[in-house]
Amino acid sequence: MSNSATGIPAPYSTADPSSFGYSTARTRWPIIVTGAIDDISKSVFQHGHIKSKVDEGCSIIATLQNLKKEILEGAELCPLANDGSAEIASFNQNLKALGKPTWHDSPWLFCECYLFKRISTCFSLSEHWKSYDVFMKQKMDTFKSSKPAVAELAARYRSLVSALKKDHASVAQSGEEVIFQEIFEICLWGNATDLSLLTNLSYEDIQKLQGSEARKAAESNILVNDLPQVYSKLKQAQQAEGPSPRVDIVLDNSGFELYVDLLLAGYLLASGLAREVVFHPKNIPWFVSDVTPADFGAILGVLEDPAAFFGNSDDGILEDLSFLSAQLEAFRQKGRLSLRTSSFWTLPCGFADLPRADPELFAELRESHLVIFKGDLNYRNLTGDRAWSPTTPFVEAITAPAPRGKIEQQLSQGYENTDEAQAPSMADLNVLALRTCKADVVVGLLPGRDEELRAATNPEYATLAAAGGSPAPSVSEPREWAWSGKWAVIQYSQAR
Numbered sequence: 001m002s003n004s005a006t007g008i009p010a011p012y013s014t015a016d017p018s019s020f021g022y023s024t025a026r027t028r029w030p031i032i033v034t035g036a037i038d039d040i041s042k043s044v045f046q047h048g049h050i051k052s053k054v055d056e057g058c059s060i061i062a063t064l065q066n067l068k069k070e071i072l073e074g075a076e077l078c079p080l081a082n083d084g085s086a087e088i089a090s091f092n093q094n095l096k097a098l099g100k101p102t103w104h105d106s107p108w109l110f111c112e113c114y115l116f117k118r119i120s121t122c123f124s125l126s127e128h129w130k131s132y133d134v135f136m137k138q139k140m141d142t143f144k145s146s147k148p149a150v151a152e153l154a155a156r157y158r159s160l161v162s163a164l165k166k167d168h169a170s171v172a173q174s175g176e177e178v179i180f181q182e183i184f185e186i187c188l189w190g191n192a193t194d195l196s197l198l199t200n201l202s203y204e205d206i207q208k209l210q211g212s213e214a215r216k217a218a219e220s221n222i223l224v225n226d227l228p229q230v231y232s233k234l235k236q237a238q239q240a241e242g243p244s245p246r247v248d249i250v251l252d253n254s255g256f257e258l259y260v261d262l263l264l265a266g267y268l269l270a271s272g273l274a275r276e277v278v279f280h281p282k283n284i285p286w287f288v289s290d291v292t293p294a295d296f297g298a299i300l301g302v303l304e305d306p307a308a309f310f311g312n313s314d315d316g317i318l319e320d321l322s323f324l325s326a327q328l329e330a331f332r333q334k335g336r337l338s339l340r341t342s343s344f345w346t347l348p349c350g351f352a353d354l355p356r357a358d359p360e361l362f363a364e365l366r367e368s369h370l371v372i373f374k375g376d377l378n379y380r381n382l383t384g385d386r387a388w389s390p391t392t393p394f395v396e397a398i399t400a401p402a403p404r405g406k407i408e409q410q411l412s413q414g415y416e417n418t419d420e421a422q423a424p425s426m427a428d429l430n431v432l433a434l435r436t437c438k439a440d441v442v443v444g445l446l447p448g449r450d451e452e453l454r455a456a457t458n459p460e461y462a463t464l465a466a467a468g469g470s471p472a473p474s475v476s477e478p479r480e481w482a483w484s485g486k487w488a489v490i491q492y493s494q495a496r
Contacts, residue, residue, distance in 0.1 A: 008400055009387040011107040012440050018478040019440050021108030025071070029103075029115055032288060033068040036119060036134045037061055043132070053128040060122050060129060067118060074104035077114060083124040085284075086343040090357075091117055094348050109385035112287070113348045120284045133285045133294060140298065142289075143255035147310055147317070150259060153186065154320035157263050161270045161327065176271070180231050183267050185219070188434045188488055190260035191252060191375045224394075224444050226492035230370065230432055233494070234273045237369045244275030245369040250345070251281050252375025254295035261374065262299070262328060269331050277331075278368070279339050282346055287377055296339055300328065340364070350384040352400065355424035365429055366495075372432045379435040379489075382426070383443060390479075394444040395493040399427040431493040437482040444491050453481040 014025040044057035069075075079092045091114060098106060123129045143150075160179065237245040247268055249261055261279070268274035281291040302309040303325035306318050331337035344358040351373075355362045365371050373382055383397045442450070454461045457480050481487060 011109060011385050012387060014108050014111055015105035019108065020483045025103055029071050030068050033064055037064045039134050039137060056126050056128050060126060063122050071103045074102050077101050077106065080117060081121055081125060083121045087117060087347055091348050109380050110348050116286050135285050135288050139254045139289055139295060144309065146256040151317040153263060154317060154324055157266065158320045158323045164270055177231050181227050183264055184227055187260050187264045188490060190257040191436045221486055222488050222490060223449065224489045224491050226490055229492050234370060238273055245273060246276045247274040248278045248280060248365060248368045248371045250373045250378055251279055251291040252378060253289040254291045255289065258291050258295065258299050265337060266324065266327050269336055276336050280345065281339065281341060283341050283343055284346060286346055293339060293341060351381045352384060352426060362424060370430050370432055372434060374434055376435055376438040379433050380439055380441055382433060383441050385441055388441060388443050390442050390445040390450040391447055392443040394491040397443040398431060398493060399425050427496045430495045433491045436485045436488045438485050440479050440482060442482050444489065457481040
C-alpha cells in the first residue's frame with residue numbers, strides 16, 4: 001500500500017498479520033508492561049516505611065495493570081494526560097488525526113512510541129516517582145552479564161590506543177582503515193542486546209552474541225557495508241583545512257551497546273578522525289533499553305569504579321577499564337566528548353520531520369561531518385517505518401518528503417510555499433545507519449537478495465520458488481528473516 005499522491009508506501013501496521021508489528025502488539029508489549037509492573041512492585045516493597053510513596057506506587061501499579069489489559073483487548077488508544085512535557089501535544093494531535101486507532105490497528109511505530117510515552121506519564125505525573133526508570137535495573141543487570149565481552153574489548157582498546165600514542169604514523173600506515181572497520185563492526189553488533197526484543201534470552205545467550213567469535217561469524221551477514229565511503233569522508237575532513245571533524249551519535253541501547261559506543265568515540269578522538277563527538281540520548285526511558293542521560297552517567301560510573309560493579313578481578317579488566325575511563329574523562333574535560341538532549345527523539349514522527357519539528361537541532365547536525373544513527377529503532381524512524389521495496393536506495397527512503405497527510409500536517413506550517421526539492425531535509429546531513437535488522441523495513445538491498453533470504457527462512461516460499469522460479473514477494477508475505485537481528489546493514493548517505 002502507498003500514498004497514491006506521492007507514491008510513498010504506507011507505514012507498517014499492527015493490524016497486518018504479515019508484519020512483525022502484529023505479534024509485537026499482541027505478545028511483546030504485554031510482556032514489557034508485565035516486566036515494568038514487576039519492577040515497580042519490588043521497589044514499592046522496598047519503600048514500605050514511606051506510606052505516601054507506597055500508596056502512589058500502588059496507584060502506578062494499578063495504572064500499568066490497566067494498560068496491559070487495554071493492550072491485550074486491543075482497546076482504542078486514549079489521549080495522553082498532560083505531564084507538561086513537550087511531546088504530549090504532538091501525540092494527542094496524531095491520535096486525533098488517526099481517527100480511532102486501537103492497539104491492534106494503528107501504525108506500528110507510532111503505537112510503540114505511544115506505549116512508552118504512556119508508561120512514562122505514569123511516573124512523570126507522580127510526586128515521589130517522577131525520575132524513576134522502571135527499566136534501569138534490567139539495563140544494568142544485563143550490562144553486568146556482559147563482563148566477558150566488556151573485558152575483551154577494554155583490553156583491545158587499551159592496546160590500540162597505546163599503540164597510537166607510541167607511533168601514530170606507523171599504525172595509520174599499517175592498517176588504520178582495517179582498525180576503523182573493526183571498531184565500527186563491534187559498534188554494529190553491540191546492538192544485539194536490545195532488551196525490548198530479546199525477552200526470552202538468558203544472560204548466557206546474550207554473552208554468546210557479544211564475543212569476538214560471534215562478530216567474526218556474523219561478518220557475512222552484513223548485507224550492505226558502506227564503511228569505505230565513511231572512512232574516506234572522515235579522512236578527507238581530518239586532512240583538510242578548516243574545522244576539525246565532528247561526529248554525532250544518535251544513541252540506541254544502554255548497557256553493552258552504550259559501552260561499545262563509548263569505545264567508538266574514544267577511538268575516533270584518539271586517532272584524530274574526529275575532534276569532537278556528541279552523543280544524543282533519549283530524555284525519558286524509551287523502548288526498554290534506550291539510553292537516557294542517567295544511563296550515560298551510570299555507565300561512566302561503572303568505568304570509573306569497575307570493582308564496585310563487576311567485583312574484584314585478577315583478569316586485568318579493572319586496569320583496562322580504568323584506562324578507558326581516564327581517556328574518556330580527559331576528552332570530557334576538554335569539551336571533546338559531550339551529551340546533547342532533545343525532546344525530538346521521543347516525538348511520534350519519523351526523522352524526515354526533523355527540519356520542521358526541531359530546526360535548532362537540525363541546524364546543529366548540519367554542522368557535523370557524520371551523524372551516526374544506531375540501531376533498529378533509529379533506522380525505522382529514518383525510513384518512516386514504511387513498506388518500501390527492499391531495493392529502494394537508502395538515500396531515497398530517508399530523504400523522501402513525509403506525506404502531508406492528516407498526521408503530518410501540523411508539522412508543515414511555514415513550508416507551504418517552499419519548493420520541496422529545496423526545503424531542508426535529511427538530504428542535508430551526512431547520515432550513517434548502523435543497524436541489526438529487527439523489524440520489517442529494509443532498503444538498499446541488491447535485486448533478488450530479499451527473495452533469497454525469504455526462501456532461506458520460509459519453507460513454503462522456497463518450495464514455490466523452486467517450482468516456478470523466484471516469485472515476487474507480495475505485501476502479505478512476512479519478511480521473517482529481518483526480525484531476528486541476525487542480519488545487518490551499514491548504510492551511508494552523503495549530504496547534498
